[in-house]
Amino acid sequence: MASLGGVTLPADSVWTDEFAWSAVARTEEYSLTGALIVQVGARQAGRPITVDAGWLARSVLLSLETLAAAADASYTLVLPQGTHTVRFRDPPFAVQPIRVLADPATTDRYQVTINLLKV
Numbered sequence: 007m008a009s010l011g012g013v014t015l016p017a018d019s020v021w022t023d024e025f026a027w028s029a030v031a032r033t034e035e036y037s038l039t040g041a042l043i044v045q046v047g048a049r050q051a052g053r054p055i056t057v058d059a060g061w062l063a064r065s066v067l068l069s070l071e072t073l074a075a076a077a078d079a080s081y082t083l084v085l086p087q088g089t090h091t092v093r094f095r096d097p098p099f100a101v102q103p104i105r106v107l108a109d110p111a112t113t114d115r116y117q118v119t120i121n122l123l124k125v
Contacts, residue, residue, distance in 0.1 A: 008085050008086070009082075010083050010084075010120065011081030011082065011083075014066070015062075015066075016061070019058065019059045019060060019085065021055055021057055022057070022119075023056045024055075027054060029049055030046060030047070030049070031046070031049050032046045051124060051125055052123060052125075053123070054121070056120070057119065057120040058119050059119065061118075062115065062116055063114070063115060064110055064112045065113070067101065067118060070099070070118075070120065071098075071099075074098035078093070080093050092123060093122065093125055094120075094121065095122060096121075098121055099118055099121065100119040100121070103115075103117075104117060
């Protein structure tokens with residue numbers, strides 16, 4: 007089971023960028039004399055977590071939108087890969103309706119990607 011801040015997500019939600027981040031930060035630049043200066047350090051926080059949540063009912067999306075609207079709030083994300091403390095990135099979601107309707111019901115479905123940041 008997957009969840010975010012107490013909101014249940016589909017069990018097959020996928021962390022799409024799990025291996026696209028490095029714990030090491032590195033900068034390389036040349037000095038005025040032409041020498042290469044390399045600075046290396048460990049990142050303390052800020053790992054992006056992008057979750058492909060698949061199809062969500064509008065009611066679930068509205069619950070997630072309420073979480074995302076809370077300024078500076080952190081939430082517990084539970085995925086098969088583990089549990090993480092996260093907050094929303096900007097923009098918090100990428101959303102596409104499965105079927106475009108003028109007056110959608112709370113049961114209508116949306117394709118949702120959730121953009122989070124590990125804290």
